[in-house]
Amino acid sequence: MSAADLARLQFAATTGIHWLFVILTMGLVPLVAVMHTRAAYTRDPVKRAVRERMTRFWGQLYVINYAVGIVTGLVMEFQFGLSWSGLSKFAGNVFGAPLALETLIAFFAESTFLGMWIFGWGRLSRGVHTTLIWLVALTAYASGYWILVANGFMQHPVGYEVRDGAAYLTDFGALLTNSSALVALGHIALAAFTTGGVFLLGISAWHLARGTKETELFRGSMRLGAWVAMVASFFVIIVGELQKPIIERTQPMKYAVMEDSGVAEAQRRLVEQHGPGDYVPPEGWIHLSMDSMTIIGNTISTIALIAVILLWKDWLVRWRPVAYLMTAMIPFAFIASIGGWVVREVGRQPWLVYGELSVEDALSPVGRTSLIISCTVFIAVFVGLAVTNWTLITRYALRGPDATQLGAPEPLPDDDLPEQTPDGADPVGQPVHAF
Template identity: 40%
Template structure:
């Protein structure tokens, strides 16, 4: 491997790892705020117990997300200095806003929430967790605005080989951002729903705090179903924008080699990338045209035709992503996300009218289902970033041109191994802390009111 390959592996590993924490943090912040709102309005003790229980797990996950996220920005300067030099004026603006506005908002009010249980009025204390949740979502928005600029550059001009910001409002209201943000939010709520459901099922399986965790399980099922429906609609809109802005990514996702009207949605394909064709392709008739254009007879561009157009526009080169990776990551993302939503629907049916399933297998499936949205989210980001290749900034800068010229293979290999080992240690700590506070349950204890865990590891 050369410096480019190792740098891409390092950024991919650290990014996917970091994004394991992000959607759960976003989703849990709203779940905790909702439970505290229910307690504020009803004064039912079970809502207070659930607020503190899920609040502890939220805080652990939030801390891990902050730690792993710091590495992301350092890599821009270490391994991707030519990229940073080219896009710094544009890319830096939403990232600065994320730090100065969103992260300040969420961290400040989260601190007030942690230490304000006995010091603030119930209404004011409730406001702090909602403001922290809003800050968490805003943080995601600004980061997505930066990433969306890489997918679809707007509001800039190139001067002396560098992109300069000309319209920050265009960057913040990029059409790519506007469809990506709700999709990420729904994915986050789907993740939180599966997480809350799975842990609630663990308690119900053991007969611990049944009345309390019956409530959180039912809430998780509603959140999961609504989020799954929302993710499907927002994903449909995102596919249409992607077809318009990055037709090669959509063509690779469907292994569609030639321009086609009334194109079918591929369920399973065996392709010949070298010769640009499929040997086997099982399809849903008209499905791709509807997904990409909202019409059953819409035209969708194919890989071979787009390659010829890109060569004419950008010069000789291979403008295809890894087709097999794009194809299967797209399918598995939809499959795992859809399966999580179907489990939520089945759970709502099984728990109707306050009943609980009698079969232990139901609870075991719910516990195993925690993994489904995490896998779907990771595959979604792999598809989003790998499907854009060979571009770092679409149409402006290739990935090969973005790598740091002064870094050698040994240096990148050392940091790659180092980060991987550190992240393995952090994963162990995260799991150990979560298991510790899950096992404690939501029982009333004589400890202080603050839900902050004693991080004793």
């Protein structure tokens, strides 16, 4: 493998693994916020207790994913300097600000709000505590927006001018309203909701099929997950189609490969614009990723619709094979999202910034041996973190609400234990042995 291939492999592997954390975070946090809101403003004490346990259970799974995932996010931006210094030199003046804002939001604002929400159980008022989880959800999507603003410039550079071999921002508004970023954000948000809904549906169906005692808790979670997955998976397909005219206009070669027509004509036009070269991206990767995303997306949408229908009279739980099918569907939502990411990134090759900066020109002057070592270490660490994350999530998901520690009341210290009565009995009348 060449140095460029190693650098691309490193960034693709680390970004792809990091994306698995991001898609679940964005999909799960608004659902946890809905659960918390319902629990906080339910008057019936029995229903409120069930909904609070529901919030704590799913909230703990979210916190695990966020805590491990944020470690993978810490190194992402450093790779621009490690392997892609040419990109930083050319486009750093343009997307440096969006990346800085994303860092401030994700690693400061979002983490702060989440920490206050975690430690606020029993300490903050109902309104403040509920507001905090909604702020976590808002900052999560704001973070995604700023990342897509930076990525959107790489897909379709706007609002800039090139001086002395470097791009300089001339229109911040054009950068913020880049259609390549905004429509993609809608598509990603709906994909995240689909993933979160499938996650809720699958785990809840598994517990109910095995006869859990937390029937009301998981029945409510299953209903929420089924409806969210059905609606989001339907619209994610529609918004995905809305991206095609944008791709056709801004990246004609990617569109030609996706549609499997007009590749030669697109190659001819690009040669006229940018000079001799091979501008055809890896067709096999694009077709495989596009087909995987499309087939899985349509399958999830169909199964989610069936799940909503089977909610009537608890047929979804009574037919155990169907319930286990919902559980088996969980990983496919992640596979589909990875497929979409591959299409977006691979499809603009050989450009890193489309029409302006090629992959070869963006590569840092780093030796092949150094790249082999860094690629191996980065991928090994990221795979280890992913395995750790899903091991913890699986363990706590299978244990159920009884193993939930988030928001659990702290045990009283010895000094706060009830005093003994004079006759050697505790306040409830049980004998106490003297030492």
